[in-house]
Amino acid sequence: MAKITYITNENQNYTVEVQNGLSVMEGAVQNDIPGIDADCGGGMACATCHVYVNDKWFDKLPVKEDGEEDMLDMAFEPKKNSRLSCQIIVSDELDGLTVNIPSKQG
């Protein structure tokens, strides 16, 4: 279990407890947090669960798998700290993770 904070583009903060094993994307969708569309349902095929990871956390996350960076090419305003939230799997170590949701998903 980890507390994950999602900050929307309008600076709305949502902190929710997400079970280990779920993705950060699923944590958002299951808690009705707006701004994460996840059109493909977690298949790394659409880039609509794009988030910016707080710098403090970015290097602590497991590295991107092949394909994630390719998908991020298509995301709306990708930055250095961009990730696809469907590829970040929640564990105790991620307790306190903060992600920012972009203004749009595409």
Added chain:
Amino acid sequence: MNKTDALIIGAGPTGLFTAHQLKLIGLDCEIVDNLDKIGGQCIELYPDKPIYDIPAVPECTGEELTNNLLNQLKPFNIKFHLSERVDELKKEGDNWIVKTNNDTTFSTPNVIIAGGVGSFEPRKFPVKECEKFENKSILYSIKDKTIFEGKTVTIFGGGDSALDWAVELSKTSKVNLVHRRDDFRGAQATVDKVQQLSKEGKINLFTKYQMISVKGNGQLESIEIKNDDKEIKNIKTDYALGFFGLIMQLGPIANWGLNIDKKTIEVDTEKFETNQKGIYAVGDICNYPGKLKLILSGFHEGALAARACFKLARPNEKYRFEFTTSSKTIKDRLGVKSD
């Protein structure tokens, strides 16, 4: 006006199998899809990725699944309307009148929405002002490449479309290629070609740059790009082309008066009918308690929606349940010999 027993919106796996079910029970149907090819997400998002959970098919790719479904439809004559998006829907008597962006119209008692997560549309530049130049000097697809002859074209993207067009247009235009990182995801041979053309000065390569603004009066004049180190460059250009792949948009369906929640349409689990009589939703786009977004669920939903269509398409006939193994009528429709 095309008259049909059922109009299917979406030529993905669910739409295709729903067509099969309609034809088996003796109804005709036509299919509209906004993509220029058949297969929906399977063909657009993961043609080469293996799928492992299609019943009785241990492993197949999105493309193989599409081809198998098309093979299964071979006995039937089904009219596809590709590269068309449904726009308007209105009721006329007992029928729905559906109109596409190409002005194709359909009159049908049954509309089955098998639209996945919506229709695929090109992803656009994040810069808002780009809208002013869209379809004039800012484009997301190329219909006529001769318009670029002798002009300066700035291409954005790192996939095959961006690279292929950069190579192609460099023969007759001044080409700038802008990409957000050093790595390209296009085919290696094309990446090599682009690097070579860049060395020869035929393509100006800007990596780790993204667009931040566009300028022009009616016609695009220049764009500004910024790199990771916040360095800004101003590029004079006649055209800007964005190749960022496709995104799914619910589109005009959102205005059809259906109960929509989080981009999905609420249906019952008996007929997969929406809150509008004669309009059904099946596959990823439908929602009901327990909904699973799997292809196999779409097949089930399509089979039931097809039976529901029978009632409205043949109000004076009674639908009789039959197995393909034993029904002579079905075998005749399939064009196979009865025992």
